[in-house]
Amino acid sequence: MVDIEQINPRNEAALRAWWEVGRAATAYRPGKPWPVWEQSRVALPADNPERGITLIGAIDGREMVGAGLLTRSLRDNLHTAMAFAYTRPDRVREGIGRRLVEELEVVAAGDGRTTVQSEAYLPPGGSGVPEAFATAMGYAVASRESIKELTLTDYLARREALAASAPVPDGYRVITFDTVCPDEHLDSFGRLLGMLLAEVPLGELDLEDSEWSAERIREAERRQVAIGRHVQTAMALAPDGSVAGASDVRVDDSDPAHGQVGITLVDPVHRGRRLGLALKVATHDLAVATYPELVSVDTSNAEVNTWMNAVNDALGYRTIETLLELQKTL
Structure with a gap:
């Protein structure tokens, strides 16, 4: 039994x-x-x-x-x-x-x-048992994403051309750090993080905006440090010093051969300058320099997010799975 x-x-x-x-x-x-x-x-x-x-x-x-x-x-x-x-x-x-x-x-x-969400993974563009099981359990597909993987050999082969195609715009700066945001940018970083759920395509997922105070960010950073997770972050600073965008690659001490993209977000006010690609190049450069044994990085993006999918394709990511974001109201 x-x-x-x-x-x-x-x-x-x-x-x-x-x-x-x-x-x-x-x-x-x-x-x-x-x-x-x-x-x-x-x-x-x-x-x-x-x-x-x-x-x-x-x-x-x-x-x-x-x-x-x-x-x-x-x-x-x-x-x-x-x-x-x-x-x-x-x-x-x-x-x-x-x-x-x-x-x-x-x-x-x-x-x-009152709302339970889950995930089902399928071959790219395909269907299968996980989707049928989710349907039988009363879960609806709320969003579709692509799971993508980048091998570092592919990235390094493209790196120089990528950097040349997306220079940091005049008046902007890109800084990098491991997990812990510099004090002088903490409040502005929290403002950017609070935009995340409003700015990424969620489909029908029942999620609301969040607020990120300085203390909340510091608590999250302390946990990452405690469990041996490094959030290798690139941050774009606008001419007025505010945070215009950020991206990160996360690598655990226990598995330094593999990384995962956490967030990539550019403030709508600062879009149209290829900051997203510049930030991605900066984070991947940082991860490569920090972890010589790094083999691959994975990420996921909504299929309808054509801008981010184009950025990831340029970096050399390839789709390996389709992710169904599932949802059920209890």
């Missing part, structure tokens, strides 16, 4: 069993779909002022055959939660995934969340 139980992330043996299920369930996907063990071992039990998590496992006797994760913001969008369910490949089609999702929805509802 399979039982659904909550997993304590500070119980390392239980966490490792949970992690193994997720790794096995995502092994068929291209790219880097699952974090290395050390990254999960450090990050999941760590205190997080931004996000609450619940881990659940499907237990059959002494074996974990399914794993679930519920995350929810603790600062904004308090009506939403994100749910993820994974079934060990040798135990699919036994109803384990359904039971995991149902339990995650119960936890979300108990926490006062």
Whole structure:
């Protein structure tokens, strides 16, 4: 008989069993779909002022055959939660995934969340079992994104031409830093971060704008430092000294061969100057210089975001998956 139980992330043996299920369930996907063990071992039990998590496992006797994760913001969008369910490949089609999702929805509802969001990954432009399962569970597609991967050899082959095509505009400066924003730019950076959800294409996702105070930024930075995650950031400064845009590549100490783009955002007032491409080149240069062993970087963008997709294509990113952003009202 399979039982659904909550997993304590500070119980390392239980966490490792949970992690193994997720790794096995995502092994068929291209790219880097699952974090290395050390990254999960450090990050999941760590205190997080931004996000609450619940881990659940499907237990059959002494074996974990399914794993679930519920995350929810603790600062904004308090009506939403994100749910993820994974079934060990040798135990699919036994109803384990359904039971995991149902339990995650119960936890979300108990926490006062009324909208649950999730993700399904498919071959580029294709369809498959994850989409059918989501539909059967009552989840609608709210947005479509492309998962893209860049090999650093491809980037380095293009780098000089890219830099020449997108010089920093007259009167602007680009600065870089590792995770911790300089004090003098902190308030202006918070203003930019507060624009993010209003400026990126969300489709039908039920998400609201957020506010980023100086203290909130510093709390997030402290957590990144504590778990060994480096947010290699490039920031564009306008002629008046305000933050005009920012982009980052995130690399964990536990996995220095792989990076992930976090955000890329240019204030609408400063668009039309190719700042986005200039910032991307600066972040990728910083990541390459800091991590000689870096092999690849991945990112995702809404399919309708033609501007950012064009920037990523110019950098050498190639689409490896289609991501369906899913949503259900409880």
